[in-house]
Amino acid sequence: MHPIRNNTMSHIELNDKKIQILNVAERLFSEKGFEGTSIRDISKEAKINIAMVSYYFGSKERLLEALIFHKTVDLKLQLENLLQEDLEPLEKVNKLIEIYINRICLNKGIYRVLHFELYNKKREKSLQAFTELKKGNLKSVESIIKQGQALGVFRKDVNIQLITPTIIGTFFHFHMNRSFFEEIFDLKTEEMFNNYIKNDLTKHIQQTIKALLVYEN
Amino acid sequence: MHPIRNNTMSHIELNDKKIQILNVAERLFSEKGFEGTSIRDISKEAKINIAMVSYYFGSKERLLEALIFHKTVDLKLQLENLLQEDLEPLEKVNKLIEIYINRICLNKGIYRVLHFELYNKKREKSLQAFTELKKGNLKSVESIIKQGQALGVFRKDVNIQLITPTIIGTFFHFHMNRSFFEEIFDLKTEEMFNNYIKNDLTKHIQQTIKALLVYEN
DNA sequence: GTTTAAATTAAACAAGTGTTTAATTTTGCA
DNA sequence: TGCAAAATTAAACACTTGTTTAATTTAAAC
Numbered sequence A, B: 001m002h003p004i005r006n007n008t009m010s011h012i013e014l015n016d017k018k019i020q021i022l023n024v025a026e027r028l029f030s031e032k033g034f035e036g037t038s039i040r041d042i043s044k045e046a047k048i049n050i051a052m053v054s055y056y057f058g059s060k061e062r063l064l065e066a067l068i069f070h071k072t073v074d075l076k077l078q079l080e081n082l083l084q085e086d087l088e089p090l091e092k093v094n095k096l097i098e099i100y101i102n103r104i105c106l107n108k109g110i111y112r113v114l115h116f117e118l119y120n121k122k123r124e125k126s127l128q129a130f131t132e133l134k135k136g137n138l139k140s141v142e143s144i145i146k147q148g149q150a151l152g153v154f155r156k157d158v159n160i161q162l163i164t165p166t167i168i169g170t171f172f173h174f175h176m177n178r179s180f181f182e183e184i185f186d187l188k189t190e191e192m193f194n195n196y197i198k199n200d201l202t203k204h205i206q207q208t209i210k211a212l213l214v215y216e217n
Numbered sequence C: 001g002t003t004t005a006a007a008t009t010a011a012a013c014a015a016g017t018g019t020t021t022a023a024t025t026t027t028g029c030a
Numbered sequence D: 001t002g003c004a005a006a007a008t009t010a011a012a013c014a015c016t017t018g019t020t021t022a023a024t025t026t027a028a029a030c
Helices: A016-032 A039-045 A051-057 A060-072 A075-084 A089-106 A108-117 A124-150 A160-176 A178-184 A190-214 B016-032 B039-045 B051-057 B060-072 B075-084 B089-106 B108-117 B124-150 B160-176 B178-184 B190-214
Strands: none
Touching: A016 A039, A016 A051, A016 A060, A016 A108, A039 A051, A051 A060, A060 A108, A060 A124, A075 A089, A075 A124, A089 A108, A089 A124, A089 A160, A089 A190, A108 A160, A124 A160, A124 B178, A160 A178, A160 A190, A160 B160, A160 B190, A178 A190, A178 B124, A190 B160, A190 B190, B016 B039, B016 B051, B016 B060, B016 B108, B039 B051, B051 B060, B060 B108, B060 B124, B075 B089, B075 B124, B089 B108, B089 B124, B089 B160, B089 B190, B108 B160, B124 B160, B160 B178, B160 B190, B178 B190
C-alpha cells in the first residue's frame, strides 16, 4: 500500500511527480535552506498535497537524500570521459575547469544544499555518498595532472589535492557573493551575470591554474 | 523599561551577558544554521532564560544583525594597516593571504553564517553592512597589487577583483569539506587539521597567487 | 529602609512544524 | 463492468517555534 516504507533510498523509482517535487525542493532548499523550507512550502509550489512528500519519500530527511542522490549520479561520468579524450595536458585542464563550472552552474541549487546541509556531520548517509563522489573526482583530476607532469609540461611541486578547492572555491565564492559582484561589475541582468562567469571568471580560473602548473621560478 | 525597543542595532551596548549570548549564537548558527537554531537552544547553552534574547536584542533576527555587526567591525582595520607597511609587493600579498586565513580561522563561525544566511537577499540591513566591508577590503587589495604592478613586479593582465575570491574561496571550500580532507590527508586531530591549514594550504594559496601575479607567457 | 528601575523568570500565546490517519478518488487490469 | 491497488485528499496529531505577558527577584539611588 505504502510505496516506500522500509525501503532504501537508491531504489526509489522516480516518476514525473517525484521529479517535480525534487526540482521544487532543490530550488527552495537552495533559496531558504533545508530547515528554512517547510513541506507545506514545497507542496504548495509543486501543487501537490502535503502528505505526498511523506508518501513518496518517507520523510523530509529522506527527500533530501533522494535529492542529493538524484542530482549527483551522472557527475562522475563526465570527468571520467574527459580522461579518455586525446588532448594536450593544458587543454585538458582548461576543459576540466569548464566542466566544473558548467556542472555547478547547471546545478547551483544542489551544490549550495550539499555544502550547507552536509557540513554538520549528522546526515551520515548523504555525506558518505558525497565523499565518494569527491574521491572519484579527485582521482580524475590527479591523473590528468600527472599526465602533464610526465610529459614535462607541468611542474611537479604542486599540491594536486588542493587544485580542486581553488577551482570550485573561486567559483563558489563568486556565486555566494553574487549581489556584491553584480554591484562592482555592474551586472544588471541575469544574462550579463552568466556571461561574466562564462567569459571572465572562467578565464581567470584557467589563467590561475595554468600559472600555478607551468610557472617556473 | 524594555532596554532596546525602537532602538537601532548599532547602539546596543554589549555587557558580558550579551556577549555570552552572541558567542553561543555564533557557534550554534554556524553549526546548525540560523533557521536550524532555536532561541531555546541558545538560551539553554548560554544558561539564560528564553525571554532574555528578546529582552536584550528584540528578536532573533536582530540578534543575527547584532552578531554580524559585533564580529566584523575590526576586520577592516587590519587590511588598512597592512597597506601602510613597508614591504615588497610579493611579501605584502603573502601577508595579505595570511591575514585573510587567520581572520576567517578565528571567526569560522560568523563567516559561515555570513555566507549562508546572507545569500538570500531578505536581510537587507546586515547584507549592506557586509557589502561595505567587502568593498573596503577590495580597495586595500587593489592598491597592494597596483603597487606591485607599478614596480614592474606583477603582470598587468590579471583580474584584480577576482583574486580575493580565489584566496578566500580556496580556503572556504577546504573548510566546508573539512571531513573529506581530514580523510584524504589523514588529519586525525584538530591540531593536525589546523597545522595543515597553517602550512600546506596557506603555502598552496600563496604559491597560486604568486604564480598568477608574476608568471610570464 | 524605602523606592524605582532593571533583570530575570515561568507561563502562556498563536502560529507553524513534520507526520499520520482514514476516507475518497483515480487508475490499471481481469 | 467490477475490483483491487495506487494515488490523492482534508483533517488531525503532537510538538516546536518566536514572542509576549505579568509576576517576581535583584540592584542601585536616595
